Amino acid sequence: KNEVEQSPQNLTAQEGEFITINCSYSVGISALHWLQQHPGGGIVSLFMLSSGKKKHGRLIATINIQEKHSSLHITASHPRDSAVYICAVFSGGGADGLTFGKGTHLIIQP
Amino acid sequence: NAGVTQTPKFQVLKTGQSMTLQCAQDMNHNSMYWYRQDPGMGLRLIYYSASEGTTDKGEVPNGYNVSRLNKREFSLRLESAAPSQTSVYFCASSVDRVYGYTFGSGTRLTVV
Numbered sequence: 001k002n003e004v005e006q007s008p009q010n011l012t013a014q015e016g017e018f019i020t021i022n023c024s025y026s027v028g029i030s031a032l033h034w035l036q037q038h039p040g041g042g043i044v045s046l047f048m049l050s051s052g053k054k055k056h057g058r059l060i061a062t063i064n065i066q067e068k069h070s071s072l073h074i075t076a077s078h079p080r081d082s083a084v085y086i087c088a089v090f091s092g093g094g095a096d097g098l099t100f101g102k103g104t105h106l107i108i109q110p
Numbered sequence: 111n112a113g114v115t116q117t118p119k120f121q122v123l124k125t126g127q128s129m130t131l132q133c134a135q136d137m138n139h140n141s142m143y144w145y146r147q148d149p150g151m152g153l154r155l156i157y158y159s160a161s162e163g164t165t166d167k168g169e170v171p172n173g174y175n176v177s178r179l180n181k182r183e184f185s186l187r188l189e190s191a192a193p194s195q196t197s198v199y200f201c202a203s204s205v206d207r208v209y210g211y212t213f214g215s216g217t218r219l220t221v222v
Contacts, residue, residue: 030208031208042213043200045211048209086152086153088152090207090208096143097207099152102151103152
């Protein structure tokens with residue numbers, strides 16, 4: 001089973017700061033997902049990566065397959081970015097093939 | 111709006127009571143999943159259904175049963191609720207496991 005580690009577990013920053021959330025995994029994967037969960041809310045898919053880099057608005061996700069590592073960056077952070085960010089890796093095995101990280105709880109203060 | 115609809119959003123049960131969590135998707139996805147989310151842990155798969163008429167156990171199936179009623183609907187049943195089943199439950203669906211999942215808004219269940 002793939003082991004997925006996210007860091008930091010908790011992050012509090014000021015509005016406007018550049019945010020980085022990291023995800024490392026132990027076994028080679030086919031794809032990596034970044035998910036967002038607002039307090040009391042559902043889970044929304046932000047990115048699916050298999051290589052390189054993707055950008056959507058102020059969010060940027062990168063993956064280094066050789067290093068088994070991915071980062072999620074938020075530029076010009078805003079209080080509405082406050083949420084739990086979850087990394088999930090798809091290894092192809094098991095029932096759904098997905099292993100989820102425990103999440104990073106991000107708070108952006110105005 | 112297209113997506114995954116879960117009901118109810120909140121539920122309080124007494125130990126030993128039963129209930130069914132409902133999930134429906136309108137995206138014509140073949141695969142559907144039930145996860146539970148507990149503090150300090152990643153999402154864990156309870157049951158999944160790769161296609162209509164099939165269901166399989168995930169990582170934590172004990173105490174649960176599921177029914178894939180048709181392509182749209184996948185329900186999760188707790189026959190005799192226990193406090194250890196206090197959790198947030200998410201239903202999800204996918205057209206392809208690699209390319210992503212659509213999640214419901216969650217059911218917050220408390221068993222007292």
